[in-house]
Amino acid sequence: MTRSWWGWGNVEDEIRGAELDTLLDRVRALVPGELAGHEPPDVAALGLPEPRVSAPASLAALCSADPGDRAAHAHGKAFRDVVRNLHGDLRHVPDLVARPRDERDVVDLLDWCTREGIAVIAFGGGSSVVGGVEPRCSDDRPVVTVDLGRLNRVLEVDVTSRAARVQAGVFGPHLEEQLAPHDLTLRHFPQSFEFSTLGGWLATRAGGHYATLYTHIDDLVQSIRAVTPIGVSESRRLPGSGAGPSPDRLLLGSEGTLGVITEAWMRLQRRPRWRARTSVRFADHAAAVAATRAVAQSGLNPANCRLLDAAEALIHAGVNAPGGVLVLGFESADHPVRDRLERALELCRDHGGVPSAERGGNGDDGTGGTAGGDAVGDTWRASFLRMPYQRDALARHAMIAETFETACTWDRFDELHHAVTEAARQAMHKVTGTGVVTCRFTHVYPDGPAPYYGIYAPGRWGSTVAQWDDIKAAVSEAIATHGGTITHHHAVGRDHRPWYDRQRPAPFATALTAAKTALDPAGILNPGVLLAAG
Structure with a gap:
């Protein structure tokens, strides 16, 4: 398999052919537009600047200045990263990509960069969607990206x-x-x-x-x-x-x-031996939220408890459910879990939920025998794994397709959800004229959910990053104003910094700054992330 330098995953797994046609037809039905396609540029044609630094002889074997290597480590995998790559907009690239073989190499690399004042960005898989691995340094110092892929045992x-x-x-x-x-x-x-x-x-x-x-x-x-x-x-x-x-x-x-x-x-x-899963449809979203809260507070601890709103269920599961669909799953390595699923379904019925007649998972004897499937859950899971590839395909067709997430307490969810969806709709109307916003719960706690929103709107080729940035700013303000966190699991990076600075307590910011100064006196480690570079 060949990793894509500009987008998600493997080149061989990109959306093509009939799958692409189906995706574009589905999108046109929601947000009409021409959806003309665009091809990513050739790395060789990007004209990347020459590296501003050379590794000492002792580290030279670890370091690469190959243009393809540098381009692949210039951005993460957010929508704005993918679009900038498609336009060949790589104004910030690492000067070198270092691949340490062991921890001693990491020590030596940090020692060298500390002496020379070179910024260091630790790089795992590069899947950041918040600008966390982008070599965007305010003082324009040289950057070495340290790719830890060899430390893999x-x-x-x-x-x-x-x-x-x-x-x-x-x-x-x-x-x-x-x-x-x-x-x-x-x-x-x-x-x-x-x-x-x-x-x-x-x-x-x-x-x-x-x-x-x-x-x-x-x-x-x-x-x-x-x-x-x-x-x-x-x-x-x-x-x-x-x-x-x-x-x-x-x-x-x-x-x-x-x-x-x-x-x-x-x-x-x-490894789990017993599994049980199904889905539940609702006619009313408020009832679906109440049912999900009941399950989250029941102590049943489902492995999967994802509530899809009507738009999410239609787009990614092919289901028409006005109040949404709750996808439930239980698993255990020690004991059967069918009774837990049935109790969860009782709670859903109490709130008007209609469980699917299908049940998926393993038989309660633990033999691994299949006890039927859940078509809704199976369809959504398959779509879930393809979502990043679908996002890239839509980005190539000037569609704005991106997500943002948060978490809040249950008592604040209704107000926050209304504020966020209204902010998204108004921002989309202002910058694109139309659009669709979806919501699902990725995680649920006894004291609150983690809503995850999707944005689908027609963009203008060449302007989609600016359009998305306007939408993102609007929804982030709504989240901050109504008691949510700026991120539940996407991290802070550089893109969430303005709202993170407002969210964290001032004394903690002082303590974090002191820790940074003590551990990284030269300020070389990922400058600009979490704290202002300085």
């Missing part, structure tokens, strides 16, 4: 404690392959799973497979090891500790600003 497995010591550069599928012989799994499956790494998940506090209980990578961490410009930090491996503020919590979500995460001990699970 499971180093130790503790079967007794169900934990493993894992290098940070391992991609999701390769991690699971290495755990499989031990009948263990991390069970962390973000949408970017195939193209993101453990270190990236830790650095951005990624949200994964579970819609309840173990929602963030934070919940699966036992200890973290990271290289900082002043030394190596490694927390003690423990199931829990009350010894002061957690050193792991300082690095979780630090987005490469405090150190380069090189490995971590991760809590594992046995």
Whole structure:
């Protein structure tokens, strides 16, 4: 497979042919337009500037100045990144891409960059959608992107404690392959799973497979090891500790600003044997939200509890349900889960939900036998995995297709949801004339949901980044004003900084700045992310 330098995933998996025709027909039915296609430029024609720095002889073998390498590490994978790539707009590119072979190489790279005042951006899979890996430095200093892809092994497995010591550069599928012989799994499956790494998940506090209980990578961490410009930090491996503020919590979500995460001990699970899943349709969205809250507060802890609103259900599951569809799933390595699903369905019926007659999953005898499928859930899951490719195809046809997410408490959801959707509609009407906004819950907690919104609007080729930026600013203001977080699991990066600065408490900002100064005296680590460069 060939990784796309300009868009999501593999070149061979791009949307083409009949799949593309079907996608464009579906979009035209929602937001009419010409949808003329555009091809990405050839990297060789981009005319990238010459590197401003050369690696010393001791590190030269680790560093690449290849234009294709530099272009592929210039942006993340957000809509605005993809569009800028399509236009050949790579005004910020790393001067070099370094690929350390081990932790000693990381230390040597940081020592060199500290001495020379070179910015360092830690790079996992490059799937950031918030400008987190973009070498956009306000002082225009040279940049070395440190790609950790060679640090990709499971180093130790503790079967007794169900934990493993894992290098940070391992991609999701390769991690699971290495755990499989031990009948263990991390069970962390973000949408970017195939193209993101453990270190990236830790650095951005990624949200994964579970819609309840173990929602963030934070919940699966036992200890973290990271290289900082002043030394190596490694927390003690423990199931829990009350010894002061957690050193792991300082690095979780630090987005490469405090150190380069090189490995971590991760809590594992046995691979599930029992599964049960289905979907529930609703005639009223408020009732669907109430049912979802009841399930989230029940203690049943479903692995999947995703509420799709009417637009999301129609676009991505092909279902006409005025109040939306709740996709439910339970799993366990220890015991049958059919009774949990049935209790959840009772709660849904209490709020007017109509469960599908289909049930998916394994039989309760644990043999792995299939007990039928759930067409709605299956269709949505298949579409979910193709969404980033669909986004890229639409971007090539001057469509604005992007997402944003937040979280809030249940008591604030109605007000926030109304404010956000109205802000999105008004902004789309202002900059494009029309558009569609969708919503689904990606994760739900006893005290609140994590709404995830989609935007589909016709753009003008050459202006879609500016149009999206206007929409994004409007919805971000609505989120900040009505008590949501600027990000639930997409991270802060550079794109969310203005709203993050307003969200965090001032004393914490002071403490974070002090930590940055202490750990990174030369200010080389991902300058401009989380904190102003300086």
